[in-house]
Amino acid sequence: MAVKPLAKAGLIWRFFLYTLGAAFAFFRRTRALKKRQKRQQALERRKQAAAPSGNKPQLQDTEAAATQPPPQQQHPRNIVVVGASFAGYHVARELAAGLPEGGAHRVVVVEPSSHFHWTWALPRVCVAEGHEHKAFIPYGPHLAGVAPGRLRWVTGRVASASRGSVTLQGDDDGGDGEVIPYDYLVVATGSGAGATLPSRVGAADREGGLGRIREMQRRVAGAARVVVVGGGAAGVELAADAKARYPDKDVVLVHSRPAVMHRFGPELQAAALEGLRGLGIEVVLGERASVGEDGRLVTLLRSGRTIECDVFISCVGQRPTSDVLAGLSPGCISESGHVRVLPTLQVADESLPNVFACGDVADTGTANPNGRAAVRQAEVVADNILAMATGGGRPCAEYRAHWADGVIKLTMGLEKSIMQFGDGKTEFFWHSKEKDVALGVDGAWRHLGAVPFEDSTDELAQYRQV
Incomplete structure (x- = not known):
């Protein structure tokens, strides 16, 4: 009878040790990165101070001059990073800070979105008005200290990749897209191809994204019955938030599997189901659904039951965005659409040792x-590319998935949540109360170097040089 409590105690202890080790590694790595960035800044200041006074730019041209790479890097060797979400943004920062002074390499980031999308908050802001802007964190502050000549930022999409170069999508007038050569390529395009709210924003620019979220808020607020299809985290959280925010509405959650949150342990599955039904949500399991053209009639394919609704929200079908390869x-x-990789996170193609993939796409x-x-994968990729590019070494860092990284916080309405972790055999979860309707997103802003919730300047201006 004591086996289960002992197993849980062992799980908690192993989780604690892993988390403690990860925290020490994070602070050690962050400290080293900041030291490198300070050295870069000091070198830039010395360069400016040593420049002949006659060659110093006028005050009004200072910003323009700062965006120009040093003369020796007019034709740098590019490390192209495609995508700047959790993996891509972090790997770009690590690479740019780790490149040696005066080296030949430069990081080029290609990202279609104007802002970093904090996707964990999307289900909440689709229901809770007045917080949607907090899910859009400005790019740039996370790169503080990176000299402009070490990094270029391109707002755009990669249409295709070949051996040695990527081609960007052309403009709306049919013009050809820019071709960017690379020595190393990092694919960090994530998942969610074709997905929209509440899993993904579905718009590249901030204003377009805010418009989509506010339209979702209006639709949910004006509906008498909401049908959500998909019982993963996004579907569960959106359904729970909608019912908690509007208790008088009918909310129906349809999921094709025998349990919601099916990728997690049975204890979390049971707790989530109990929480949903406790809110008064009708949960239909083991059913796939189709929706009519007008979006108001949902048909359950196994039973044939039909459900009329005012709002139909799909939370299924996220697929890795691997088209670039x-x-x-x-x-x-x-x-499945994922990119097969080696433990070094090089793609599983012997002819492409300079191509890496990380994040949800891998x-x-x-x-x-x-x-x-x-983020852990981004660190492995950065370490391996720096070893290869700056020292001619072999990629030695390897990524090993660890169950403790899968800890989840699942919101169950506006004021409750469930925390859970497990190793596949044993799991541990507990209930907690939520004090911040915005789910503490201000901490995410600070983590990415931004001041909550200030977004008045283009922090990437200095990195947009051609």
């Missing part, structure tokens, strides 16, 4: 992919 190495893309064996796992 489809032409370059189709064999490294799995049936097939790393991570049971529950999230931002924590993506």
Whole structure:
């Protein structure tokens, strides 16, 4: 009878040790990175101070001059990072800070979105008005200290990749997209291809994203019955938030599996189901659904039951965004759409040792992919590229998925949540209360170097040079 409590105690102890070790590693790595950034800043100041007075730019031209790379880097060797969410943004920062002074390499980030989307908050802000702007964190502050010549930021999309270069999508007038050569390529395009709210914003610019979220808020507020399809985290959280915010509405959650949160342990599944039904949500399990053209009639495919609704919200079908590699190495893309990778996170193609993938797009064996796992993968990629690019060494860092990175906080309405972690055999969860309707997103802003919730300047201006 004591086996289960002992197993849980052991799980908690192992989780504590892993988390403590990860925290020490994070602070040690962050401290080293900040030291490198300070050295970069000091070198830049010395360069400016040593420049002949006649060559110093006029005051009004200071910003323009700062955006120009040093003369020796007019034609740098590029490390192209495609995508700047959790994995891509972090790997770009690590690489740019780690490149040696006067080296030949430069980081080029290609990202379509104007802001970092804090996706964990999207289900909440689709229901809770007045907080939607907090899910859009300005790019740039996370790169503080990176000299402009070491990094270029391109707002755009990669249409295709070949051996040695990527081609950007052309403009709306049909013009050809820019071709950017690379020595190293990092694919960090994430998942969610084709997905929209509440899983993904579905718009590249902040204003367009805010408009979509506010439209979702209006639709939910004006509905008598809301049907949510998909019982993963996004679907569960949105359904719970909608019912908690509007108790008089009918909310129906349809899921094709026998249990909600099916990728997690049975104890979390049971707790989530209990929480949903406790809020008064009708949960339909083991059913797939189709919706009519007008979005108001949902048909359950197994039973044939029909449900009329005012709002239909799909929370299914997230797929890895691996199209960028489809032409370059189709064999490294799995049936699920993930990019097959080696433990070094190089793509599983012997002819492409300079191409890496990390984050949700990579097939790393991570049971529950999230931002924590993506950042750990970014560190592995950065370490390996720096070893290869600056010292001619071999990639030695390897990524190993760890169950403790899969810890989840699942909100169950506006004021309650469930925390859970497990190793696949044993799990531990507990209930907690939520004090902040915005889910503490201000901490995410600070983590990415931004001041909550200030977004008045273009922090990337100095990195937009061609």
